[in-house]
Amino acid sequence: xxxxxxxxxxxxxxxxxxxxxxxxxxxxxxxxxxxxxxxxxxxxxxxxxxxxxxxxxxxxxxxxxxxxxxxxxxxxxxxxxxxxxxxxxxxxxxxxxxxxxxxxxxxxxxxxxxxxxxxxxxxxxxxxxxxxxxxxxxxxxxxx
Amino acid sequence: xxxxxxxxxxxxxxxxxxxxxxxxxxxxxxxxxxxxxxxxxxxxxxxxxxxxxxxxxxxxxxxxxxxxxxxxxxxxxxxxxxxxxxxxxxxxxxxxxxxxxxxxxxxxxxxxxxxxxxxxxxxxxxxxxxxxxxxxxxxxxxxx
DNA sequence: CTAGGTCCTCTAGCGACTAGAGCTTCAAGG
DNA sequence: CCTTGAAGCTCTAGTCGCTAGAGGACCTAG
Numbered sequence: 001x002x003x004x005x006x007x008x009x010x011x012x013x014x015x016x017x018x019x020x021x022x023x024x025x026x027x028x029x030x031x032x033x034x035x036x037x038x039x040x041x042x043x044x045x046x047x048x049x050x051x052x053x054x055x056x057x058x059x060x061x062x063x064x065x066x067x068x069x070x071x072x073x074x075x076x077x078x079x080x081x082x083x084x085x086x087x088x089x090x091x092x093x094x095x096x097x098x099x100x101x102x103x104x105x106x107x108x109x110x111x112x113x114x115x116x117x118x119x120x121x122x123x124x125x126x127x128x129x130x131x132x133x134x135x136x137x138x139x140x141x142x143x144x
Numbered sequence: 145x146x147x148x149x150x151x152x153x154x155x156x157x158x159x160x161x162x163x164x165x166x167x168x169x170x171x172x173x174x175x176x177x178x179x180x181x182x183x184x185x186x187x188x189x190x191x192x193x194x195x196x197x198x199x200x201x202x203x204x205x206x207x208x209x210x211x212x213x214x215x216x217x218x219x220x221x222x223x224x225x226x227x228x229x230x231x232x233x234x235x236x237x238x239x240x241x242x243x244x245x246x247x248x249x250x251x252x253x254x255x256x257x258x259x260x261x262x263x264x265x266x267x268x269x270x271x272x273x274x275x276x277x278x279x280x281x282x283x284x285x286x287x288x
Numbered sequence: 289c290t291a292g293g294t295c296c297t298c299t300a301g302c303g304a305c306t307a308g309a310g311c312t313t314c315a316a317g318g
Numbered sequence: 319c320c321t322t323g324a325a326g327c328t329c330t331a332g333t334c335g336c337t338a339g340a341g342g343a344c345c346t347a348g
Contacts, residue, residue, distance in 0.1 A: 301338075
């Protein structure tokens with residue numbers, strides 16, 4: 001049985017975060033020692049490892065909750081888990097495209113900076129003027 | 145003079161967001177009509193356009209605040225603005241690399257999904273098992 | 289003059305934590 | 319056995335960048 005600190009060290013999840021996960025019901029309520037301190041067995045460690053890993057991959061906690069409830073019933077088809085992963089992949093795709101556009105624009109801004117006065121500076125100029133900008137639409141700002 | 149609603153329509157920034165920007169001091173306090181409603185001139189519109197644009201590019205509000213304070217003094221050198229843009233670019237680079245690794249892993253998970261039972265499912269399996277995973281370190285999770 | 293759309297202020301909520309106050313418990317050393 | 323200090327506990331509030339809603343005031347078109 002591990003204390004919360006040892007569990008934290010073992011999984012790389014910070015102590016307050018573990019308590020937070022318990023609070024929102026992502027982890028079951030931990031057993032307690034005589035002195036009311038949390039104790040964790042290997043199952044809890046595994047579950048927390050799963051959560052940690054999924055968070056690393058950018059899954060939101062709600063998706064992880066779903067994934068966990070799925071993995072609690074090993075006899076159902078995995079299409080649902082597949083779907084969740086695909087949704088996550090699509091979100092990641094979108095984020096990458098967006099960031100790449102952004103990167104291009106920042107590079108352009110920096111290259112064009114006259115290194116003179118602010119009034120000549122592209123960094124300020126581009127941001128203040130939609131004409132000088134790569135994305136000139138201003139309808140969608142979707143950021144999953 | 146535009147009402148807040150017209151300004152919102154003109155810039156694509158939502159009404160409560162405009163009030164929020166005023167509240168945190170990113171926009172100056174607006175003039176008011178006889179009936180206490182906000183009125184905006186072209187300067188405010190320009191400033192809000194700048195903010196909107198910088199937000200689109202992923203600048204945090206604090207960086208925008210800095211940029212704005214820079215552009216309020218057009219006689220100083222633009223090295224500071226340049227620095228901010230470069231800092232942003234570095235952060236964007238890092239985000240992209242991270243997301244690309246993530247994308248690779250998600251694709252691997254999905255491709256390998258056995259389309260069978262949850263118990264065989266890669267999505268669950270990979271998440272529960274560090275051995276099956278590309279990133280096997282678990283120290284940093286830095287996400288800007 | 290009325291209807292309803294827009295505006296006002298204020299407060300609370302989102303996700304996913306993080307930080308701090310003020311207390312208790314535990315493990316190691318003397 | 320006693321002390322010390324690290325680690326644990328609960329609770330609340332803060333972070334970022336908004337967003338939503340309540341409950342009212344105002345403004346404009348018909």
